[in-house]
Amino acid sequence: MRPLLEDRLGFAAAMLLVLTLLGVVLLAGTILGAANAGWSEMVALLTAPQGSVGERIIAIYRLPRLIVAMQVGVHFALAGLIFQVVLRNPLADPTVLGISGGASVAVVIAMTWGVNLFMPEAPTQTGQYLPMDLVPFIALAGGLLAGGLVLWLSWNGDLDPTRTALSGVALGAVASAAVMAMVLAMGNSQAEVALIWLAGSLYGRGYEEALAILPWTGAGLVAAALILRPLGASRFDADIARSIGLETRLWRPLALAIAVALAASAVSVVGPVGFVGLVVPHTARLVVGSSLPRQMAFGALFGALLVAASDVLGRIVAVPVEVPVGAVTSLIGVPVFLILLQQRGGSLK
Amino acid sequence: MMFPYPRSTLVAALSATLLTAAMIHTLGQGSFDTTPWRALELLVADDGSQTAFVVRDLRLPRALVAALVGAALAMAGLIVQTVMRNPLGDPGLMGVTAGAAFAVATVFIYIAGNTLILMPAGVVGGVIAAAITLLLARQSGFAPLQLTLAGMAVSIFFVAATSAVILINRTALQTLYFWLIGGFINRTWTEFIFLWPWVLAGLASGVALARRLDLLQFDDDVSRALGAKAAQWRVGFLGLAVILTAASVAAAGPIGFIGFAVPHLTRWLIGAEAAAGGHGLLMPMVALNGATLTLGTDALVRSGIFDKQLPAGVLTSFMGGLLLLVFLRRMRRA
Numbered sequence: 001m002r003p004l005l006e007d008r009l010g011f012a013a014a015m016l017l018v019l020t021l022l023g024v025v026l027l028a029g030t031i032l033g034a035a036n037a038g039w040s041e042m043v044a045l046l047t048a049p050q051g052s053v054g055e056r057i058i059a060i061y062r063l064p065r066l067i068v069a070m071q072v073g074v075h076f077a078l079a080g081l082i083f084q085v086v087l088r089n090p091l092a093d094p095t096v097l098g099i100s101g102g103a104s105v106a107v108v109i110a111m112t113w114g115v116n117l118f119m120p121e122a123p124t125q126t127g128q129y130l131p132m133d134l135v136p137f138i139a140l141a142g143g144l145l146a147g148g149l150v151l152w153l154s155w156n157g158d159l160d161p162t163r164t165a166l167s168g169v170a171l172g173a174v175a176s177a178a179v180m181a182m183v184l185a186m187g188n189s190q191a192e193v194a195l196i197w198l199a200g201s202l203y204g205r206g207y208e209e210a211l212a213i214l215p216w217t218g219a220g221l222v223a224a225a226l227i228l229r230p231l232g233a234s235r236f237d238a239d240i241a242r243s244i245g246l247e248t249r250l251w252r253p254l255a256l257a258i259a260v261a262l263a264a265s266a267v268s269v270v271g272p273v274g275f276v277g278l279v280v281p282h283t284a285r286l287v288v289g290s291s292l293p294r295q296m297a298f299g300a301l302f303g304a305l306l307v308a309a310s311d312v313l314g315r316i317v318a319v320p321v322e323v324p325v326g327a328v329t330s331l332i333g334v335p336v337f338l339i340l341l342q343q344r345g346g347s348l349k
Numbered sequence: 350m351m352f353p354y355p356r357s358t359l360v361a362a363l364s365a366t367l368l369t370a371a372m373i374h375t376l377g378q379g380s381f382d383t384t385p386w387r388a389l390e391l392l393v394a395d396d397g398s399q400t401a402f403v404v405r406d407l408r409l410p411r412a413l414v415a416a417l418v419g420a421a422l423a424m425a426g427l428i429v430q431t432v433m434r435n436p437l438g439d440p441g442l443m444g445v446t447a448g449a450a451f452a453v454a455t456v457f458i459y460i461a462g463n464t465l466i467l468m469p470a471g472v473v474g475g476v477i478a479a480a481i482t483l484l485l486a487r488q489s490g491f492a493p494l495q496l497t498l499a500g501m502a503v504s505i506f507f508v509a510a511t512s513a514v515i516l517i518n519r520t521a522l523q524t525l526y527f528w529l530i531g532g533f534i535n536r537t538w539t540e541f542i543f544l545w546p547w548v549l550a551g552l553a554s555g556v557a558l559a560r561r562l563d564l565l566q567f568d569d570d571v572s573r574a575l576g577a578k579a580a581q582w583r584v585g586f587l588g589l590a591v592i593l594t595a596a597s598v599a600a601a602g603p604i605g606f607i608g609f610a611v612p613h614l615t616r617w618l619i620g621a622e623a624a625a626g627g628h629g630l631l632m633p634m635v636a637l638n639g640a641t642l643t644l645g646t647d648a649l650v651r652s653g654i655f656d657k658q659l660p661a662g663v664l665t666s667f668m669g670g671l672l673l674l675v676f677l678r679r680m681r682r683a
Contacts, residue, residue: 174670330509
């Protein structure tokens with residue numbers, strides 16, 4: 001099937017559309033929610049702040065949460081794109097490769113230790129008693145370890161896409177069993193926290209988390225831009241890449257490490273939100289065609305839109321309780337993905 | 350002849366011995382400690398004591414459910430691996446487990462918490478999810494990659510739907526939690542009576558049709574040339590795997606990786622030569638080893654080496670997953 005908007009004008013239209021939708025979602029995310037803070041509070045906040053409760057809810061809770069949502073969306077989208085291009089694997093995504101699982105295990109271990117060391121009886125929540133800045137590094141260690149293990153297991157002179165995906169799924173399942181066991185060891189009362197965290201949730205995430213992964217977002221964007229050229233060349237065989245002067249041995253691991261860092265830092269604040277890294281690259285290819293820079297630009301924005309919209313929806317659909325963002329991204333992402341798959345006659349190239 | 354290979358015979362004998370030993374051991378062990386011999390006596394003759402009740406109505410059904418679930422999942426795994434020509438296939442990859450979990454959670458929250466209603470609901474949910482997966486992969490002629498992809502997507506969808514339903518109705522969580530993780534804690538005769546007809550019928554048809562499965566491991570062209578209606582048989586076998594899995598999940602919750610690991614473990618134990626001999630040998634062997642491994646795991650959990658509340662499902666996932674990584678590594682070298 002031909003991409004929907006392949007030419008230059010079409011690309012501009014696609015970007016404009018995503019940006020508009022993102023604007024709508026940001027607006028909806030600021031004025032909608034369980035607490036009584038809406039349009040008038042936001043206008044007041046922007047024009048003449050009174051310091052009212054409603055204004056503070058918007059400024060302290062809803063706005064930073066939207067920021068974290070968008071950051072995380074960009075992280076997962078770019079990570080998925082890089083994985084799929086470098087591994088030439090349409091199934092690659094942080095979850096499928098076991099990287100989210102590895103990062104989760106590392107974070108939960110740190111969580112358990114952190115809690116046991118500092119506040120034995122207090123309720124657990126991600127990084128609550130760990131310095132938040134530290135958590136992305138812990139997640140990165142877990143993600144790199146898991147990713148390295150999966151690639152090592154699948155490496156056979158080359159990386160067979162199916163074998164890589166299946167090794168990753170296997171490792172991911174081991175990881176989630178490990179997380180379950182650890183959470184159970186914390187006690188049955190933690191079941192809810194575990195379920196929410198394993199689904200991927202933005203509940204209570206704010207400026208602290210946004211700032212903690214901001215350097216990662218910045219560095220990730222810069223690095224992604226820097227590796228665009230070799231990344232584009234890698235869509236061909238290793239031989240062709242070498243013939244145009246690429247040191248495949250050097251930059252392929254580098255690109256993978258960048259993707260792992262993006263995914264792991266995102267996992268460290270929201271947990272393993274699934275499907276964004278898988279669905280965004282396919283959508284991007286379908287909409288803007290084969291140009292990698294365009295895929296990156298569109299994909300990053302679309303990822304931000306997907307996660308932010310899902311979180312807003314999860315917050316307002318069952319007030320006063322929340323549906324975790326990861327559950328919503330899956331519930332939205334899966335049907336979209338399957339429709340795309342059907343339209344393309346089951347082919348993924 | 351059933352066991353033309355001496356090594357296979359040895360493995361079968363060993364597995365059967367282990368299964369019996371685990372069964373007897375698990376009957377005598379627990380907070381009402383008795384000797385295995387005494388437990389066997391109580392099985393034959395109910396003396397009306399509390400210990401007799403514990404052995405006959407708590408430990409025995411739990412052990413039987415574990416063995417049935419293990420056999421069913423292992424055979425389902427073998428079928429899926431052969432039909433999808435995917436060495437890492439697992440019934441869970443078709444969305445069966447996630448669909449069953451969603452159905453059980455939804456019915457529990459919105460309709461009724463009765464086990465006799467929940468279990469059929471789980472079967473229906475698992476079958477529906479697998480049907481969606483098959484429908485989505487139909488276009489590609491059930492090609493392995495498309496099947497895996499569709500199944501994964503369907504799984505993710507139902508897992509998400511389950512956590513959404515539960516988190517909107519949080520009071521249900523404590524009750525549903527242990528079911529969702531999977532294990533044999535508190536499984537009684539109710540579960541066994543529900544489970545055995547499905548599993549026995551499934552296992553019997555699996556063994557009876559094993560020769561057909563041999564034809565499906567080749568490409569469609571080859572199978573067609575050999576006279577098999579490849580597509581029909583493929584769907585038929587997947588249907589069998591789905592029924593076996595859905596019934597198991599409905600009774601015990603998701604028990605991870607048994608379907609994944611046992612076929613590989615069995616091939617490795619009996620050797621490549623015997624494994625290539627066909628499914629006539631593999632099917633019963635895999636079912637037996639599945640029962641042994643699952644019951645053994647539950648016995649291990651009950652023995653108190655780990656936290657006693659640790660569900661068997663967590664342990665099987667952990668062990669099976671690790672085993673699988675070892676196999677992947679071996680496959681790489683081969």
